Amino acid sequence: MAAIPLRIITLNEVQKHNKPTDLWMIIHDKVYDVTKFCHQHPGGVEVLIDCGGQDATEAFRDVGHSDYALTMLNPYILGEINNNKPSETKSFDDVKNNNKEEGTKMGLLLPRFSIYHINIFIIILLIICIIIIQLIKWGNL
Ligand code: HEM
Numbered sequence: 224m225a226a227i228p229l230r231i232i233t234l235n236e237v238q239k240h241n242k243p244t245d246l247w248m249i250i251h252d253k254v255y256d257v258t259k260f261c262h263q264h265p266g267g268v269e270v271l272i273d274c275g276g277q278d279a280t281e282a283f284r285d286v287g288h289s290d291y292a293l294t295m296l297n298p299y300i301l302g303e304i305n306n307n308k309p310s311e312t313k314s315f316d317d318v319k320n321n322n323k324e325e326g327t328k329m330g331l332l333l334p335r336f337s338i339y340h341i342n343i344f345i346i347i348l349l350i351i352c353i354i355i356i357q358l359i360k361w362g363n364l
Contacts, residue, residue, distance in 0.1 A: 234304060238277070240276050248271070252280075252304050281314040
């Protein structure tokens, strides 16, 4: 079965959607509406708002997102960008530097403590507990 062609969206149109309540961005020439997703983003909502209405390809790549992160994008696709030449794209460093002063004040430059971090913390805690239980069983403690 032939794939349904994606809606063609102009950069002008994307640029209008740059608010937390209406947030679009371009990643790899595809346009995504991440309004609903942004509050679940493991890297925090602020970095996404900062890329709102823009091409976030480089910033997305700079962070070294997992394949899982790529698949998470699928439900939010709106269409594809209509430019023939590559659009101007912000790197993750640009995003950080643009907001250096304000970001530092608000503590936004550090990734927020999220469910993603809590999961890693719980896994490490579990491993430590298992090691302690084993040591007690073997009479080392
Ligand atoms: C809208 C598309 C995006 C999706 C679906 C997404 C998804 C994710 C996911 C699943 C993670 C957890 C780590 C992983 O699995 O890779 C993550 C972490 C992160 N993301 Fe994104 N992301 C998006 C866009 C962005 C953009 C545009 C930026 C930067 C401006 C960014 C910055 C970060 C940061 C800083 C982390 C935390 C990395 C860490 O704690 O080690 N993300 N993101």
